C-alpha cells in the first residue's frame with residue numbers, strides 16, 4: 001500500500017470481528033514497526049502482546065474497576081482538556097454517539113460505550129507499550145507515539161485495524177495482575193488490533209482535522 005494512502009486511510013477501529021490475529025502477522029508488524037525512529041536510537045519502547053484468556057481477564061478486570069467507580073490510576077498523569085481541545089473532544093463524542101444511536105440522556109448506553117473502551121473495543125489482541133521508569137517522560141512518550149503510529153500503519157498491510165487507547169491502561173494494577181510488567185516500568189498505552197467489523201457503526205466515523213493553514217506559521221516563503 002502506498003504510504004500516503006496508508007496514512008490517509010488509517011482510522012481508529014472501535015468494533016472488531018472475533019477472528020484471531022496470528023502471531024506471525026503480529027510478529028511481522030512489530031518487525032516493521034521497530035524501524036521507527038527514537039531519540040538517540042534508545043528504542044525505549046517495550047512491547048507486550050496479549051490475546052486469549054489473559055486479555056479477557058484484563059478487559060473484564062478493567063470493566064469491574066470502572067463499574068465499581070474506582071478512580072483511574074494511570075502510570076502517566078492525564079489532565080482534563082479545556083478550551084478548544086475540550087471542544088474537539090466533545091465533537092468526537094457527538095460524532096461517535098450519533099453513529100451509535102446513543103442520545104445525550106441515555107446514561108446507560110453512554111456507560112456501556114465507555115465500557116467498550118475499557119475492553120479495548122473487544123479487539124482479539126492488544127499491544128501494550130511500556131518503558132523503563134528510569135527514563136524521562138518526554139523521551140518515552142515521544143518514542144512510544146512514533147512506534148504506535150507505525151504499528152497502526154503497518155497493520156493496514158495485513159488488513160488489520162487498530163485503535164490506540166488510553167482507556168484500557170487507566171487501571172495499570174489490573175494489567176499487572178495478569179501480566180508481568182513490574183512497577184519499575186511505566187505502562188504507556190494499549191493498541192487494540194484485529195480485523196475491522198465494517199458493519200459496526202462507529203467504524204464509519206470520519207474524524208475531523210483542523211486545516212493546515214489554521215495551525216501552521218510559515219516564515220521565509222515568498
Ligand SMILES: Cc1cc2nc3c(=O)[nH]c(=O)nc-3n(C[C@H](O)[C@H](O)[C@H](O)COP(=O)(O)O)c2cc1C
Nearest residue numbers: 010011012014092117163164165166167168189207
Ligand atoms: C494517545 C491516544 C490515546 C487514545 N485513547 C483513546 C481512547 O481511550 N478511546 C478511544 O475511543 N480512542 C482513543 N484514541 C483514538 C483517538 O480518539 C483518535 O485517534 C482520534 O479521534 C482521531 O481519529 P482517527 O484515529 O480515526 O483518525 C486515542 C488516540 C491516541 C493517539
